[in-house]
Amino acid sequence: MAGQFGYDETTRSAIVEGLAIHYHEAGDGPVVVLLHGAGPGVSGWGNFAANLPVFAASHRTLIIDQPGFGSSDRPDHFDGDYFSYSARIVKGLLDQLGIDEAFLVGNSLGGGVAARFALDYPDTARALALMGPGGFTAHQFIPEPTLGHERLYRFFESGETREALAVFMRGMMFDPSLVTDEMIDDRYRRSQLPDTSSFFTQFRESFVEPANIEKTQLWRFASQIEQPSAIIWGREDLVNPWDGALFGFSQMKNASLHVLAGCGHWAQTEKFDEFNEICLNLFARQR
Template sequence: MNTSHTAELPLPTGCYATLDNGLTLHYLDIGSGPVVVWLHGSGPGASGFSNFKGNYPVFEKAGYRNIVLDLPGFGRSDKPTDVNYDLAFFVSSLQGFLDKVGIDRCTLLGNSLGGAIALGAALAYPERVEKLVLMAPGGVEERETYFQMEGIVRMVEVFGQGPMGVEEMRQVMSLQLFDSSQLDENLLKERAAVAVTQPANLFSTMLVPNMTERLGEIQVPILGFWGTNDLFNPPAGALKILDNAPHARFIMLNRCGHWVQVEHQALFNRECIAFLNDE
């Protein structure tokens, strides 16, 4: 395992859990009450904090315990160079993490790759998942479809040119939002700092299967969000989930890109809390 030095990253330091396979994952543990596990998206420099800093404090005030995880290969977590970063690896890592920190049941909240992991986890160990909150989740298209999306094409181009500084990060991140003026300079600095610690195999081996045909197996309530101007994941994916998962509802937002929780923060936080409070 490669434990990249992350002490100098401009991110808050929370807790660490070392799994039985030796992988050490970093997470923030904020608040008390029913557990919500936050699963961030992919892309250079991503971390739980940079994805969700405007959201989990509201959940804390509403009486929820927030586990904001840095996935393997991201944030302050280990970034091994000898693994395949496929969905099975992320789902098993999440299960090992829940075991290690003693969480039996929780709501999984995931954006993009994190949404795919949440769906994969609900299929792999349904007894541990109470509800799902999904923001433009992956895992409902073929890989070729994603790699034709403008945002992913740009991300691959920029990442392939070498280390990403703040300006290179801006080129990619501006496509995440419908209104790129909402991009925060601190966010760009956080992601640029993380990006230089990430191994090449993180993105070259990342593989998420199309789970559409298995969505009917998911019996837990699902609340989804999707921006109709998403340049990374096709918004039509929402209909695939609605057509196949028996207990799903989606909020579709126009003038919104890939980051619903950032662009429509107040609405996202309000609707999620109502969903979590609904018995």
């Protein structure tokens, strides 16, 4: 993507809690924060680059590489669960930038971080768009681990091969042809950077540590989320199947549920127009 919304033109960095946090910024107006998902080699740009011009047309838009991902530093250690840790880092970045309020959009892991952010910093979170959010799924019909998570585990068990990553990534989409070789190559290259494997081990362990488990089950706290929210789910999501939305949605005070047919785990890509419209309409109603 060239011009004012290109990678280099929008790249920024700030030090938060001793880590260099990489992000992209474009546009003016109310602030929108876009938070990427997890998985090997993921980055904010990889998840949301195409959406940036749409959001930046009416909003000051930040795409943040969460700590340990993309071009942000990998922490040697962090306390507690990753949802809480990343939410704190995002809050620290917003404080540095003088941002008092923001709309938060999160995909998968980013959805979990956005939900935790709203719980921990309710005065800063104006509204939430949660897309297949991690930690929010209380499955009614689908056994765990889900097929998407099984494919992720196989990547690590395979010795982190490109072929296993390709299987995992193509499973993110209802239409796997949308996952290009270029996308796979970029994710695989990033997944092999120094310290990535050790960070990912710490990242995964933070969700299964006995002291953290209840806090990472964000559906337990759904009734405490008071911000206007749009819950967006692909009907064919194999990572976090959409039936997991039902309990959390039923508990939220001010939420709408959008289940998109012919869509996997990356609604921002597969249902580009619908996703953008849902988010922007949500934001417009808060003015």
